Amino acid sequence: MNVAILEDESLSAHRLEILLVDYDSSIKVVAFLSSVAEAIEWFRDQTxxxxxxxxxxxxxxEDGSAFGLIEKAKLTIPVIFTTAYDSYAIQAFKANSIDxxxxxxxxxxxxxxxxKFKWTRQKQYANMMAPSKWSTLLNWQDSPGQASYKDRFMVTIGTKIKSVGVDQIAYFFYEEKTTYLTTQDGQNMVVEYSLDKLTNLLNPYQFFRVNRAYLVSLSAIQSIHTYAGGKLSLTLYPSSRHEVLVSPDRLNDFKKWLGK
Incomplete structure (x- = not known):
């Protein structure tokens, strides 16, 4: 994926580049643009x-706003805005950007x-839409019935930032006011999401919230044990720190999920 960065603070621009490459090493920053005037000239030279x-x-x-650039250069390329200001401009223009x-x-x-951008682009191609039809893409993006799920998480380990694919995650659990993900090779890493939020971000065919403290991947369930009264206990791989029971109010949904 090729991206351009319009940012008048060089440190912010290069930090963003580092985060992008950490997220996906195939991302290439093809231009650093520091002003509206420079960006207009650069975009007009592109094919x-x-x-x-x-x-x-x-x-x-310094010489204007990004919104002015979009209008003057007649840009139809998807945009992710970055800003230090949580003001009316964010709400006013959010509908005209990816995020x-x-x-x-x-x-x-x-x-x-x-x-989110990747998901919209994939759907764009699937629906035989012209890549330049950004406004149509955004209208499609907001249409009901569509679902987008995360396919990776950024985690911090000491001074390093690491990208962890969802296919590498066995389960998430909550302990002492902190949410952790456990990878398939047994590493526990802190994530900045609640289990409630994760439930909405992850594909429900792959992950299920079995109780208040555990959100598990189907692939992590090694065995299921039944107890008197219909209770279910899960043996997970890698082994979990706690006994993992399916909450009584989730039993029926859990059984349906297993059968999908």
């Missing part, structure tokens, strides 16, 4: 074959925004 797939734009620039991120940019929010 359909050389224009980026996605643009990250700071909203407030917006508040500075300092959070790696998990960045990953979710790119996942």
């Amino acid at each position: 359909p074959a050389t224009q980026p797939d996605l643009v990250f734009m700071d909203i407030h620039l 917006y991120l508040l500075k300092p940019i959070d790696e998990n929010e960045l990953a979710a925004a790119i996942d």
Whole structure:
């Protein structure tokens, strides 16, 4: 994926580049643009074959706003806005972008925004839509009945940032006011999401919230044991820190989920 970054603070621009490459090493930043004037000239020199797939734009620039650039350059490329201002501009223009991120940019929010872009682009191609029809893409994106699920999480381990694919995750659990993910090789990592939020972000065919503390992948369930009264206990792989019981009020849904 080729991206362009419109940002008048060089440190912010290069930090964003680092986060992008950590998210996906195949992402290439093809241009760093520091002003509206520079960006207008650069975009006018691009052909359909050389224009980026996605643009990250700071909203407030020294010589104008990103919104002015979009209008003057007649851009039809999907945009993720970045800004330090949680103001009316965000709400006013959110519908005309893929997403917006508040500075300092959070790696998990960045990953979710790119996942959203990838999902819309995949659906765009699936529906035989012209790539330049951005407004149609956005109308499609907001249509009911569509679902987008995360396919990776950004986690911090010491001073390092790591991207963990959903297919590497066995389960999530909540302990002492902290949410962890456990990978298939037994590593526990902190994630900045509640289990309630994760339930909405993950594909329900792959993950199920069995109780208040555990959200498990189907592939992690090694065996199921029954107890008197119809209770179910799960043996997970890798082994969990706690006994994992299916909550009584989730039993029927859990059994239906197993049978899908």
